[in-house]
Every structure is written in C-alpha cells, then in structure tokens.
Amino acid sequence: MSNIPADLKYAKSHEWVRVAGETATVGVTDHAQHELTDVVFVELPAAGRQLKAGDSCAVVESVKTASDIYSPVSGEVTEVNQAVAQNPGLVNTDPYGDGWFFKVRLANPGEVGNLLNPEQYRAQIGE
Amino acid sequence: MPVFYTSIVEEHQAVRTAAGLFDISHMGEIEVQGPGAGKWLNGLLTNDLSKARVGQGQYTFLCNASGGVVDDLYAYRFGANEYLLMVNASRIEADFAWLQSQWSVDPAREQTGLHNRSDETAALAVQGPRVVEFIDECFPEPSDAGAAVKRASELRKNQVARFPSRNGPVWAARTGYTGEDGFELIAPASEAAWLWERVLARGARVGIKPAGLGARDTLRTEMGYPLYGHELNEQTTPIEAGLGFFVAMDKGEFIGRAVLAGQKAQGTKRKLAAFRMTGRSAPPRPGYPIFLPGATEPVGQVASGTQSPSLGVGIGMGFVLPEAARPGTDLEIEARGNRWPAAVVPRPIYRKPVDQTKTA
Numbered sequence: 001m002s003n004i005p006a007d008l009k010y011a012k013s014h015e016w017v018r019v020a021g022e023t024a025t026v027g028v029t030d031h032a033q034h035e036l037t038d039v040v041f042v043e044l045p046a047a048g049r050q051l052k053a054g055d056s057c058a059v060v061e062s063v064k065t066a067s068d069i070y071s072p073v074s075g076e077v078t079e080v081n082q083a084v085a086q087n088p089g090l091v092n093t094d095p096y097g098d099g100w101f102f103k104v105r106l107a108n109p110g111e112v113g114n115l116l117n118p119e120q121y122r123a124q125i126g127e
Numbered sequence: 128m129p130v131f132y133t134s135i136v137e138e139h140q141a142v143r144t145a146a147g148l149f150d151i152s153h154m155g156e157i158e159v160q161g162p163g164a165g166k167w168l169n170g171l172l173t174n175d176l177s178k179a180r181v182g183q184g185q186y187t188f189l190c191n192a193s194g195g196v197v198d199d200l201y202a203y204r205f206g207a208n209e210y211l212l213m214v215n216a217s218r219i220e221a222d223f224a225w226l227q228s229q230w231s232v233d234p235a236r237e238q239t240g241l242h243n244r245s246d247e248t249a250a251l252a253v254q255g256p257r258v259v260e261f262i263d264e265c266f267p268e269p270s271d272a273g274a275a276v277k278r279a280s281e282l283r284k285n286q287v288a289r290f291p292s293r294n295g296p297v298w299a300a301r302t303g304y305t306g307e308d309g310f311e312l313i314a315p316a317s318e319a320a321w322l323w324e325r326v327l328a329r330g331a332r333v334g335i336k337p338a339g340l341g342a343r344d345t346l347r348t349e350m351g352y353p354l355y356g357h358e359l360n361e362q363t364t365p366i367e368a369g370l371g372f373f374v375a376m377d378k379g380e381f382i383g384r385a386v387l388a389g390q391k392a393q394g395t396k397r398k399l400a401a402f403r404m405t406g407r408s409a410p411p412r413p414g415y416p417i418f419l420p421g422a423t424e425p426v427g428q429v430a431s432g433t434q435s436p437s438l439g440v441g442i443g444m445g446f447v448l449p450e451a452a453r454p455g456t457d458l459e460i461e462a463r464g465n466r467w468p469a470a471v472v473p474r475p476i477y478r479k480p481v482d483q484t485k486t487a
Contacts, residue, residue, distance in 0.1 A: 038136045040434040041409050043463070059463065061410050063135045063340050063434045086407075 001127055002031040004098055009112055010121035011072035016096065024073050027100040028060060028091060031125050036062040039091040044080040044102055051075060051104060053111055058092060058101055073102040075113050115118055128153065128340050135341035139436040142305050143479075146255035146330050148336035151311070151453050152319055155219035155245040157212040157226065163238025171229055171382055172202060174367060175375035179204045182274030184285045184300050186373055189222060190383030194364040194390065199355055200220045201311075203287045203300060205273055206304035211244075211298075211313070213353045219245050229382075238453065241385060246485055249319030253326050254309030254346075259334040264329045266299065273298065281311065294318045303345065306350035306475060348431050348442060349400045351474030357413060358399055358444060359433045366390040367446070369399045369474070397427065398452040401474045402461070404441035408435040408467035411443040411460045418459040418466065419451060426451040437477045441467075 014032035020027040041061040051071040058069035080102045090099040169176040189197040198218040263278045264412035270288035297299035299315040411432030415424035430442030459466040
C-alpha cells in the first residue's frame with residue numbers, strides 16, 4: 001500500500017501539496033514514484049515563474065520515460081529544491097521529504113480546497 | 128513481456144552481474160526447409176549463410192532491393208536442410224509476406240518449404256555471467272540435434288543444439304541481446320510455462336530475476352545493438368547503421384547487394400553514431416535533435432536513448448552526418464529546448480570492467 005500522509009492534499013495527477021501559511025510545497029506521491037521507478041532526472045521550474053493550477057511546470061524522468069508534473073495550485077515559484085535536481089533518486093527514497101520539488105506563494109489559497117484529501121486520493125489510485 | 132517486474136535498474140543489474148530471464152515469446156519463428164532452402168535463403172539474406180554449419184546461428188539482414196532493412200534476425204541452421212529464422216515481433220507479417228513473394232517467383236520453389244511457426248513457438252532468453260553455472264541443470268541430457276554436445280554449457284557463441292526433456296525438445300542457442308553470456312531457448316508454446324519455472328528454479332541460487340522489456344532495452348542500448356524501428360527500417364541500410372560486418376559482399380548475388388556495395392565503396396549520407404552524455408543531463412530520447420556545439424542546424428536525430436544503469440549517464444545512438452559520426456566528436460543533444468553536451472563513442476558504449484581476479 002502506498003504511503004499517503006494524512007496532513008497533505010493531493011492532485012489527481014499524483015502531486016502532493018503541503019500548505020504552511022501562504023506557502024505550498026509541491027512534490028510527487030509515493031504511488032507516483034513507485035510507478036515511475038528509478039528516477040534519474042528532474043527538471044524544475046525557474047524561481048519567480050508564475051504558475052496557474054494545472055500548468056505543466058516540471059519534468060521527472062525515469063530510465064524508461066519522461067513524465068510531466070503539473071502545478072496543483074496557482075502562484076509564484078519562490079524556491080526550488082536543488083538537492084533533488086542534483087540527486088533525483090531522492091524522489092524514490094523520500095518523496096514527501098527531501099524529494100520535494102518546489103514551493104509556491106499561493107495566489108488563491110481557496111484552490112487548495114479543490115484538491116483531494118488522503119482518502120479520496122487513495123480511492124483514486126484504487127487502493 | 129511487461130516493461131519491468133520490479134525495476135528496470137534492478138533487472139538490468141541482475142543481468143550484468145548474475146542472471147536474468149526474459150520471455151521473448153512475442154518474437155517470430157519462420158521455418159525454411161528442403162534441399163533448396165540454404166541456397167534460396169542465401170540469395171535473400173546479407174550474411175553468408177553457406178558458412179553456417181549445422182548447429183550454428185548467424186546474425187543477418189533481410190533487405191529489399193534498395194538495401195533497406197526488411198528485418199534483422201538470427202538464422203539458425205538446425206539441420207542440413209533445415210533453418211529457423213528468429214525475427215522481430217513487429218515484423219512477422221512483413222517478413223513472411225516478403226519471403227512468400229520471393230518464394231513464389233523462385234523457379235526452384237518446390238525445393239523449399241516455408242512455414243510461419245510464430246504462434247506455436249515460445250522463446251526465453253536467459254542472460255548473465257552466472258547462467259553458465261546452472262544452465263546444464265536445466266538440460267541434463269546430451270543434445271540430439273544441431274551441434275553435438277554433451278552439455279549446453281559446451282556450446283560456443285552462436286552455436287545451437289536441441290536438448291531432449293520430459294516435456295519435449297528445447298533448442299538452446301548461445302546468443303542474446305544483452306552483451307552478456309547466455310542462451311536463447313526455443314520451445315513449443317505449450318512448454319513455455321514449464322520452461323520458465325524450471326530456469327527460474329535452477330537459477331535461484333545465483334539470484335536470477337525475471338526481466339522485462341525496459342531492461343532489455345537499456346542492456347542492448349549499452350551494447351550499441353540496433354532495435355528494429357529505431358536504428359533499422361525499410362529506408363535504412365545496414366551500412367548506414369554501421370553493421371556492414373554482417374553484409375557479405377563476396378558471397379555472390381543477393382537482394383539489395385548493388386546498393387549496399389555502392390554504399391560500402393562510396394560512403395553514406397548519414398551514419399549511425401553512438402554517444403554518451405558528458406555530464407548529468409536529461410536522458411536522451413528518440414527524436415531529440417543532435418547538434419554540433421553551438422550550431423543552429425541539427426546534424427541528426429536520436430534513434431535510441433536512455434539513462435545507462437551501468438554508467439549512470441545518458442547514452443544513445445543517432446543518425447548524423449558522416450563528419451559528426453567519428454568517435455571523440457563533441458555533440459549537443461536538445462531536450463525540451465535545453466542543450467546538453469555529449470560525445471561520440473565507439474560501440475559498445477559500455478564495456479565490462481576487466482575482472483582482476485581472473486587476470487591476476
């Protein structure tokens with residue numbers, strides 16, 4: 001069974017969001033990293049980029065293929081995780097911790113309410 | 128065959144260090160037999176089949192009149208007048224149609240029989256440096272056709288022999304698509320599950336793993352082996368793909384010979400180059416453009432590319448202008464608008480480190 005922390009929100013496209021004040025941290029879920037296997041490259045958005053919810057803004061590559069990552073929320077990218085760019089294996093080993101992708105200053109905090117809660121996400125992935 | 132069972136990297140490493148088992152039953156098997164079979168086939172295939180003795184296999188191409196590759200395949204000589212062509216899954220219909228059309232205009236066609244055995248035939252590939260430690264336990268009896276050997280482990284590279292078993296005969300060929308020692312096993316489809324379980328059970332003590340299409344692709348790419356549809360197609364010749372070694376110009380007439388001889392003498396407009404990324408990069412993927420450093424016009428395009436599990440960097444092959452194909456040439460591969468440095472390298476792209484314990 002996939003690890004789906006209770007304190008996060010989830011997008012149907014397998015990103016997670018951790019909200020602290022006006023800032024949302026975004027990464028990909030344990031289920032996603034398990035499906036991708038062996039992440040070898042991560043391409044992150046530039047700091048300062050304005051994202052709309054649903055924008056394709058990062059790429060994660062496994063040995064087999066490249067997959068787009070979509071921003072679950074709107075806002076400005078305030079920080080990207082250089083550690084995961086340098087060591088993409090962090091996506092596999094610590095998807096909710098050191099494997100985070102980027103932080104966004106929320107333009108519309110209400111959007112977070114549109115995301116899935118842990119039970120809904122678990123149902124969506126069929127577990 | 129699934130893309131992976133547990134992980135591409137794990138399965139890849141199992142094949143490089145111990146053993147992996149691939150279900151390659153999707154591949155096609157075309158039987159050609161009769162007193163005219165050898166001579167007829169040698170007029171269609173690029174390699175010199177007359178050099179294959181009973182119990183030998185040969186990598187070869189089936190080319191059209193323009194020298195384009197209808198398929199790349201292994202031709203096995205099972206008996207004096209009995210051959211098996213092991214062909215790509217995606218090409219079974221095209222190959223068989225091509226062979227039938229050639230057969231139907233051959234004046235000596237009553238001397239040759241042609242049968243597509245793909246549906247009733249299964250195949251497994253057991254690959255890796257430790258396969259030799261257990262292969263003989265899979266086939267305890269001496270061979271009864273093909274190469275005459277007491278044990279499968281006595282087969283030399285490219286030899287093939289039939290081994291009796293309680294569940295029917297199995298042909299074992301010492302070849303593969305991974306760059307490692309190993310065998311491809313050909314058996315009636317009804318025996319596939321039994322054979323799969325038997326090889327896994329006998330290989331358990333060396334840590335054999337079932338391996339999928341993903342590892343098969345990374346392993347062959349590290350060796351610079353072509354994959355039909357990527358490095359080879361009906362518009363691409365073996366000479367352009369750098370595989371002229373398997374085209375025997377001295378054997379007499381065969382379909383495509385004139386074009387291939389011209390290319391061999393005069394060179395080609397494009398060449399297949401193997402390359403390795405020179406640092407951390409997005410993995411190269413099929414279709415990405417290839418540039419000389421700083422140039423605005425591409426010199427070619429990636430045909431196959433992946434992250435090499437053995438080397439930890441991106442690797443691939445691409446067709447480029449001849450001046451960009453020499454080993455040592457600096458290249459740039461463009462992925463989603465970003466260019467990443469690469470260099471042309473000789474094939475194979477990955478070479479096993481020399482085992483000091485064996486040479487000391």
